[in-house]
Amino acid sequence: MTPSGLFAPLQIGPMRLQNRIALPAMVTRLSGEDGFVNQAVTDRYLRYAQGEPGLIVLEAMAVHRSKSGPLLRISGDEYVHGLRELARAIHGSSGACVVPQIIHFLKVARSGWRQTVDMLSTGEIRGIVQDYAAAAYRAAEAGMDGVELHMAHAYTLSSFLSKRNPRADQYGKGLEGRLRLASEVVAAVRAAVGSDFPVGVRFLGDECIKGGYSTGEARQIALRLAQLGVSYISLSAGGKFEDHVPREGQPPYPYTGYSGDRCMPSHEYPDGVNLYMPIAVKRYLTEHGFATPVIAAGKIATRAMAEAVLRDGQADLIGMARGLLADPDLPRKWRDGQDEKVVRCIYCNVCKNLDENFREVRCFLWPKGAGHAPAVHAWSLPDAPAGLTAQWRGGAVRLSWAKAAAGSGVQGYDIFRSDDGATWERIWAGSLAGYTDVAAPAGRTWHYMVQAWDGAGNRSPLSAPVVVDLPMPAFALGGESGE
């Protein structure tokens, strides 16, 4: 039987992806400020590789020598050796393809000052084009399967594409001016790496800021990139400086505002909240005769949603960043029909906050102190959590249950809630033997159950359910209401 859907291979030039699951770039903060690949970086990507995704996009690495916090670099030939070893290690241990995401960014200062695109001379702009071309060439030299040009979020190329680009010369004004630098970079990169080497671009399907562009212009940007022969298009959202929330003594950070939330949508947002972007872009490309593969991302949390996206032609690849951080083995588990063993991301954004504070990016669901997702263990099925109780206190439902015995292998608990005892929703997960549900209004009956899981994702039977019946509070006009 020919595999279809998620496990159908995809050929992108000479790069053959073994399936449709892609790890989009995700900064690890594991590198030093020197920018060299180190053991921790290698271990992180080898862990992803073990899970057998189709594509691994290595975290954004700088094409230029500008100073920054911990960040990988590809800004000089001295970085090629480490990147080559990393590519070799990934290829040696997995069928995944690997491409680095390459980035140019402007300066920011603790005072809140930031360099903007209108401050760049045409000579400096020419330098950016050259930096991208040289970095892409190094990616090919390092044995990468391709390269991804970062044109998303708050960084240089995205700021030129932005509808908020303030330049009044040939690199700004109308859409054609805003497209100019991106187009020059793609052309220069192609000239450097040749016509065969896969060159992908990540850009914004929606800037998610006031006065920014949305899918109408994103479709035009995508079409231009396709006309210039890019090998794939990866869509992201938001992540802009324009609406960042200033933090005392810290340089401006582009993921602190609403557009940052839209970039990494938390559990508050519906699944697939950004899917309208690939839908618009893919349709437009197809209507104009381009088959350029499109990568969708943004809280694509379930297999059913991932399969529907592919089946309905909304995108060609499913980007899963936080989902694969939580459980790098997800692609293998889905492939082998072990869906129930996936340690499912709860989109709590602890990883986002760590990144924001320049701290090593880890997952809230990993065992305490673990530097990487635990390797697969052959634990036996955990016992169902015992002694679940629920109490209404202080306007919230407080759940507690007996903690699994040390040595049981239990790493965490999924918490389920229902308002009819029949349809259950997973509302949270964590390692503690308790949870406070602050999102359960009174005047209702709530049912809860808990399930334990181990490092390999083996799940216990569900606990016995508990029910809390919450009377409607009495609301006295202008007065106190009882609990």
Ligand SMILES: Cc1cc2nc3c(=O)[nH]c(=O)nc-3n(C[C@H](O)[C@H](O)[C@H](O)COP(=O)(O)O)c2cc1C
């Ligand atoms: C900690 C962290 C670091 C990220 N770093 C990058 C990055 O280097 N480049 C990039 O294009 N996107 C980056 N992203 C955005 C992700 O690639 C992805 O688009 C986003 O998390 C939404 O996908 P998800 O819901 O599958 O996590 C990062 C996200 C997180 C959580």
